[in-house]
Amino acid sequence: MLPNTGLKTALRDYLVSVGKANVGVVALQLGQILSGPEHATGAQSAFNAAAVAWNKELVDSYKYSSDPYGVSAGHNPPVTGVTLSLTSGDDAVSPAAADERFKTTADKDTILATTAGFLSTADVIDGAEGLDTLRAALAAASKAAPVLRNVEKVYITAGAGAEFGAGDTAGLQELRIDAAQGPATFSNVGLATNAGIQNSLAGGALTVNFSGASGPMDTARITLADATGNDEIIVANIESLVVSSTAGTVFATTVNQARITAAQAESIVVLGDQALTATVTGAKLSVIDASVFTSALELRLAGTPGGVSITVNAEARHKVTLGEGADALSIKGLAGALAKDIDLGSTATLAASTIEVRGFASGTDVIRLHGTSSTAKAAPSDAQLASMAGAASLLDAASLAATTAGANKAIAFRYGADTYILVNDSAAALGANDSLVKLTGVAALADAAWASA
Known part of the structure; x- marks a missing residue:
């Protein structure tokens, strides 16, 4: 509304x-x-x-x-779906079941097995038409691989070391660990199924083994929905991974935090609408594309020796920690209407509103800045750079940098132990629509190590 x-x-x-x-x-x-x-x-x-x-x-x-059944209005009773509960026995759930306790409908049905052990490999469940959901608990170190047909969503509360097998499923769209409390495994997951973690508690490592991943560039999708810092998703045999960061149902969790380990991944695309803090590990990883991710991204590379090309936008205050390879970071949409404003209230608020890059090695890594308007590199003199370095505060240094650079220019300057790059908008003075990038710990920035367009 x-x-x-x-x-x-x-x-x-x-x-x-x-x-x-x-x-x-x-x-x-x-x-x-x-x-x-x-x-x-x-x-x-x-x-x-x-x-x-x-x-x-x-x-x-x-x-x-x-008047829920329309007695007064005379219309047909609505179909709202049913909630069914599995038992400790071998259950057969379907629209043709003779026993109403196990009969699904053509609408949104929910099948419950919230007692550990009630979902087993012997269970056969057909959700029929509609968007159907299975919620089940698995005991620690147990395994269940039921036959599922037309059950679109499955949420598993798993004890440590539990495994859910999805090898005999059809129509499964979404498969998630709910309220993670330890390590767990999803096996034989189809590439069309979105797997992930939601509403995490103690957290743990979720290993997702996708089936049918035999091509040169297989794509799989995973989701984090209120994951905590102890969570990890481990994916093997997938070359292209799409990661969605979104909200679950835990009000207090506003940032997803997880490790993403993808040994075979060559590219990762980040999507979603909830802030994400992630450590990404992948020996073959070469591309991370977060260009349309508009929430804050705190990204750390680990175990990426080949160098990674990373793309983010300027719509949030991202923090990127580069890896040991020769990495290339591109930041798009700087100094524009959609860019996150810098806070000029004080030096402290300005420092907190930068896009921060850690682990940048001048001469090895490269940063490419793309302004909303065409933005050229300014060429300040040594005396001008010295004035910025000697300013009384970061706010004063940035103000001086803006007037020195001029409109629609990018200027690199050192202040304290760090190097900053200011991207100016169409005004030749420091303003909230400008963008400020911080290269933490970089004492000297080679001209060839950065570009602006």
């Missing part, structure tokens, strides 16, 4: 501050607030249409709750 990024961010922060116990109260408050502006005038008239839509939803919901 209200597609406003600022409001969404404020609401999420407010929900975190009040805690889960008060979410119901907040929902009631929001309902009352949204109902009010239907006939508002002045500035709030912009919300008239949204309020009308909200109040219609309230009326429709009341009508349905008071």
Whole structure:
């Protein structure tokens, strides 16, 4: 109803501050607030249409709750799906089951096996039509490989060392460890299935073994949804990996944190809408593309000896730690309307709003900066660089760099123990729309080690 990024961010922060116990109260408050502006005038008239839509939803919901089967209106009863529970025996669940306890429907069914041991290799489950979900618990060191047909989503709560086999499944779209508490394995996962970790607790390493990965450039997809710092996804025999970072249902988790180990991966694409902190390991890795990932990315390379070409955008305050190879980092969309503003309130806020690059080796690594507008490299004199280096603060140094460089220019300067590159917008002065990149620990930056376009 209200597609406003600022409001969404404020609401999420407010929900975190009040805690889960008060979410119901907040929902009631929001309902009352949204109902009010239907006939508002002045500035709030912009919300008239949204309020009308909200109040219609309230009326429709009341009508349905008071007459769910349409007795008054005369329409057919809605199909809402069923919730079924597996047993400790060998269960056969399908739309043709004679026993209603095991009969699926053509809508959104949920099959539960939340007692460890109730899901077994002997179980046969056909979810029929609709978007169906299986939620199951596996005991530590146990293995289950049931026959699944038309079950699109599977969420496994696994004890340490448990294994879920997906070799005899058809139609499986999403497979996740839910509330990870230790290492686990997904085996024989089809390439069309998105595997991952959600709502992590203690965390652990999830090994995903994909089946059918025999070509020269197989692609697989994994998802992190509220993963914690103890989580790791290990993927073998996949050359192209797509990683999605998104939200789960843990309000307190706003950043996914995990290791991604992909021994055969040559390229990784990062997508999603929740901030991600990831250590990526892959001896054959050559490309990481996060060019459309608009949340904050904190990326660290480890075990990437061949050198990696990394692409990010300037829409968040990323932190990138390069590896031991000859890496190339490209940052796109700098100093533009979509770029994350730098905070000029103080030296401390400016320092916190940089895009930071760690482990940069001048003469080995390369950084390429792409401004929203065509941006050339400035050529300051030694005296001008000395003035920047001797400025009273980083804020003063950046201000001096901006006026020295001029409009639509990029300028590299040293301040303290680090080198900074300022990308100026169309104004020849420091402004919030400019972008500042920090090369941590780089005392001298060779001209050939950076480029601007």
